[in-house]
Amino acid sequence: MAKQDKKTEGAPGPKATVIAEFRCINNFDVVYEVGDDVSDFNADRLAKLEAGGLIEIEKPAEQTPPPAQ
Incomplete structure (x- = not known):
């Protein structure tokens, strides 16, 4: 089954x-497949899905200052 698109353009965050x-969780007919972007879910839902091993949240890369000259 196709999932419902509820993406928001330019969603902030990882x-x-x-x-x-x-x-x-609200509509069992909707399936999220491997590779789908679920960044628009609320923070609590993302934390539960990550803890359950269902999603991976991309951590922002640490920015290192350029070497002093």
Whole structure:
């Protein structure tokens, strides 16, 4: 089944990607497949999905200052 698109353009925050298929908590007909972007989910939902091993949240790369000259 196709999932429902509810993406918001320019969503702030880290990117969250599905790494194990799962179904929507509110609509069991909606399936999130491996590789889908779920960055628009609320923070609590993202934390639970990450703890369950269903998504991977891309951590922002640490910025290192350029070497002093």
